[in-house]
Every structure is written in structure tokens, then in C-alpha cells.
Amino acid sequence: MKVRHVAIAALLGSACMAQAGGIDRSGQSILALFENGRYAEFSLGAVSPDTSGTAVAALGGFGSGDMTSSFVQLGAAYKADINDRLSYALIYDQPFGADVDYPTGTGYFAGGATAELKSHALTGLLRYKFQNNFSxxxxxxxxxxxxxxxxxxxxxxxxxxxxxxxxxxxxxxAYERPDIALRVALTYNSGIEHDVATTENSGTFGTTTSTTQIETPQSVNLDFQTGIAQDTLLFGGIRWAEWSEFDISPANYATLTGGASLVSYADDVLTYTLGVGRRLNDNWAVSASVGYEKSNGGFASNLGPTDGFKSLALAAVYTQDNMKITTGIRYINIGDAQTTLNGVTAASNFQDNHAIAIGVKVGYTF
Incomplete structure (x- = not known):
């Protein structure tokens, strides 16, 4: 079966990973490394979550109001060949993040609570191709x-x-069969340790300084695509991230709460994506994909009250000469979650929440 190239990117970076497990945002994609020739891309995504919950009756039964802020995701990549077997890529992304802002005046116990985490990453990659389609x-x-x-x-x-x-x-x-547009790529990402200079303030301890150790999780990405008919592509991926080992525990916060973490997760997370792309003509291609992450149950953090998701994404790609422009929109149904204050009983219930993500990616081959 001969399959013409289908230029479907599905916007798997930028907006589409937002709301995935833990504080995952970009999915740490390296797919730009597999582009042909010399290639550069830039992506921009905007995500608008709507996340709210209700305190249990014992805490007043008040609603939290929308406690998640909209945010923007940026990404960029450059790839080039050194020779017919060796190539390299530089990739910029914002792999992890959080934007929490509980409104005040609601009566909700966490009113006024805020949290923000920002990250930036620059990845340098080399790829070597063997003669047997492996690399x-x-x-x-x-x-x-x-x-x-x-x-x-x-x-x-x-x-x-x-x-x-x-x-x-x-x-x-990775393994590739260009004649049927087949590619399967498996990538391991190590955890990264950080020693964060921390300043804490509280009524009991006043202002103190210390160092907080934070390690972003190790993960494994499996990405695949294959032609299934003329001008039609099946694509998808599985991402495993070891969120069960992620923990942010500043010294005084742990003391004040009897050993609780500021942010932690009980389970590792598997995120699944599956989609179909179709080339309509020489200029246009479209795709549809679904995403899934199961709910693990148990209590979620008050600074991250979500548990799993289901999503639907639609994308269109316009190709003209050496340029391709991908635009996409994704609807995310955020999984219900319960939070706790003491680790034993529920403090609030977060239900029927969602997010909408839109994005654009411009790629150029030269």
C-alpha cells in the first residue's frame, strides 16, 4: 500500500497536553526531530480551564468559584541534517506548570489561595539512522x-x-517505513532534580529560608503513526509519567500540617491519544483525535483538584510550498475529584469541570 504523505501534526504540543496528569503541560514531544530536511517550527497555545468545587457541609457547603486561570503555552524547534545518517534538533517547551487562584469573598475555606509554577526547557538531540529502518x-x-x-x-x-x-x-x-507512512518512536525522559531556594512565611514561624528539593518526574513517550488507506493516517501516543514520586514539601509547611505535602500525587499517570488524519488535497489536511487519562480516585490536592480527563481535538493543516500551518481546538472534560484537609475525610467535591484549548503551529522546511 503506497500512502502519500499526510501532513498532520495534531497539535500534540502546545495546548493539547494541558490538563494532563500532575502538572504536565507540553508532553515533552520530540517529533520535530523526525521532520525531513532542515526544519523550524513555532507553536502558540491558549488554554481556558473552568474548574470549581463545593465544600462539604461541615465546612459550610460554599462554592469555590473558578479557581484556575487561563494561560498561554509556547514552543519552538529547529532540526537539521548533518549527513544522510546523522541529524540534530533543538527544542524549546514549557513542560510543567500550574496557575491556581481561588477567588475571595465566596466563603469557601480555600478562598484567596494561589499557586503558580513555571518551567522552561531546552533540549538538544542527536539522531542516528541505521540501514534497517531503525534509528x-x-x-x-x-x-x-x-x-x-x-x-x-x-x-x-x-x-x-x-x-x-x-x-x-x-x-x-524509532522504526520507520516511509512507503506506508509508518513510524514508531519510544523515548525515555529522565527526572530532573532541582534545589530551590525557598522563602516561607507563616504566623507560627514568621519568615524563614531553606532549600526545597523538587524532582520533576521521569517519563516514557510512545508515539506512532501509520497509513491505513490512501491519504489517511492513524496516529496516537501513550505517555507514562511517574507522578507518584513527585513531591513539593517546604520545611515549615510540612511541620504546620503534620507532614503533609504542599503538592504531591498518589499515582503514576498514563495518558492516551488516538486520532485519524485525512489529506483532502495538495493544500489541506484535517484530523480528529481523542485523549484519555483514567481517574485514580483518592484525594486530590487543594491546589490541583482534578483526576483524569477525556478530550476531543480537531485540527486542520494548510500546506503551501515549504510552509505548513496547523490550527486546532481541543475540549477537555476534566475528571471529578475530592480534596481533603486532614488526609482522612473529604473537604470538597469538584465535578463537571472542563477546559478549552486552542493553538497554532507554523512549520517551515528549507
């Missing part, structure tokens, strides 16, 4: 994170973590 790739990722939170319902607590830079690595293998 290997690997490289180094330099990542920065910074975070701040205000948790007034815990002794008037607030914390600020200064920007810290850490280094990790990634390695993988």
Missing part, C-alpha cells in the same frame, strides 16, 4: 522551574521558590 536518538535537557504559593487557611502560610536550573537526559529508538 536511535538521545540528548540533554536543561530545565528551569520557579514556584510560589499562598495558602491562607494554613496559618496564613505563603512560600516563594526562586528559579533553579537542572539538567536531565533523554534516549530512545
Amino acid at each position: 536511535v536518538h538521545g540528548g540533554i535537557r536543561v530545565q528551569s522551574i520557579e514556584a510560589a504559593a499562598n495558602v491562607p487557611f494554613v496559618d496564613g502560610y505563603s512560600v516563594n521558590g526562586s528559579r533553579d536550573i537542572g539538567v536531565g537526559y533523554l534516549a530512545g529508538v
